[in-house]
Amino acid sequence: MKAEIALLRGDGIGPEIVDGAVSVLRKTAQIFGHDFNFTPYLIGGCAIDATGMPLPEETVNGCLASDSVLLGAVGGPKWDDMPGDRRPEKALLGIRSALGLYTNLRPAKLYPALRSASPLKDEIVGSGFDIMIVRELTGGIYFGERGYREGKYGNEAFDTESYSVTEIERIGRVAFETAMKRQKKLCSIDKANVLETSRLWRKIMHGLSENYPEVEYSDMFVDNAAMQLVRDPRQFDVIVTSNMFGDILSDEASQITGSIGMLSSASLGDGTRGMYEPIHGSAPDIAGQNKANPIATILSGAMMLKYSFGLKEEADRIEKAVDSVLNAGFRTADIMGSQEGTPLTCTEMTERILEAL
Ligand code: IPM
Numbered sequence: 001m002k003a004e005i006a007l008l009r010g011d012g013i014g015p016e017i018v019d020g021a022v023s024v025l026r027k028t029a030q031i032f033g034h035d036f037n038f039t040p041y042l043i044g045g046c047a048i049d050a051t052g053m054p055l056p057e058e059t060v061n062g063c064l065a066s067d068s069v070l071l072g073a074v075g076g077p078k079w080d081d082m083p084g085d086r087r088p089e090k091a092l093l094g095i096r097s098a099l100g101l102y103t104n105l106r107p108a109k110l111y112p113a114l115r116s117a118s119p120l121k122d123e124i125v126g127s128g129f130d131i132m133i134v135r136e137l138t139g140g141i142y143f144g145e146r147g148y149r150e151g152k153y154g155n156e157a158f159d160t161e162s163y164s165v166t167e168i169e170r171i172g173r174v175a176f177e178t179a180m181k182r183q184k185k186l187c188s189i190d191k192a193n194v195l196e197t198s199r200l201w202r203k204i205m206h207g208l209s210e211n212y213p214e215v216e217y218s219d220m221f222v223d224n225a226a227m228q229l230v231r232d233p234r235q236f237d238v239i240v241t242s243n244m245f246g247d248i249l250s251d252e253a254s255q256i257t258g259s260i261g262m263l264s265s266a267s268l269g270d271g272t273r274g275m276y277e278p279i280h281g282s283a284p285d286i287a288g289q290n291k292a293n294p295i296a297t298i299l300s301g302a303m304m305l306k307y308s309f310g311l312k313e314e315a316d317r318i319e320k321a322v323d324s325v326l327n328a329g330f331r332t333a334d335i336m337g338s339q340e341g342t343p344l345t346c347t348e349m350t351e352r353i354l355e356a357l
């Protein structure tokens, strides 16, 4: 097949890890006879430096004209003092919203080879866990009204959370469908004991659950979920939650797998175009040093093949290559755990994966 892929390398380690993923996608295309064309666009801090804006119109139009988008990471200390609406992070929210990507799939699974990098005890992790977090991505407090006003104690800042029936229903449907393709277990996470948006969320999820009698459905409060994830992660199959709770819980879930450098994500809307990115950030402390772990971005590339292009065999090939490199003992610095020796650089890890393909 032929595909146009927009590349948003972004800031910090973004360019290094995206380049790693692009070489893996190119090699995969070559093996299977596909034709992928990559076009870079600016986003985040580098876009601010070049154009004054974190999300130039050209970037939005370029992504809209592509079949799919691969993103590295945005942000860094250089732009931390920018006003809220001009920060690099604002570009990320802007592009998610402009492309209508309301679903964010964040798989968190324990690689047996990285067992020693997980901070959880053996008896908790057992034979491993495999969780799919379905995070709502274009609503909630991230996109609600915000600002400053006069309050009870003088000047105050405010952010608002709102969720419509439509927004909850569409993410709920994705979550139930995702569960149907997996272990048929879905846990919806909210704060319905306090928040009105959560009470509506819970009511709608309950309604949907009646259409999916095969799915074992439950709800959980977010504070309890934070605890349960480290107490017994094996109880979860698919989790569905709001934008903010999903942001927090997906970082927690990544940490118990051993490294945030391993976790990929897919952001999807109603069509096949998606945006694929590692869940970690721009790691300015190691940027430009060739130390970053490219695996999360490489696996995000595999998710693109599967979810946007329906190329399941190709995606499997990439995942197997990553598995075999890890099983052979190759590690970047972040996943060394207690292993001795010199960690691989970003480009060396990419090379190993290319060979394994
Ligand atoms: C993520 C990130 C972003 C988010 C930030 C960088 C805006 O933390 O993708 O999880 O909060 O969504």
Ligand code: MG
Residues within 6 Å of the ligand: 247, 248, 251
């Ligand atoms: Mg986050």
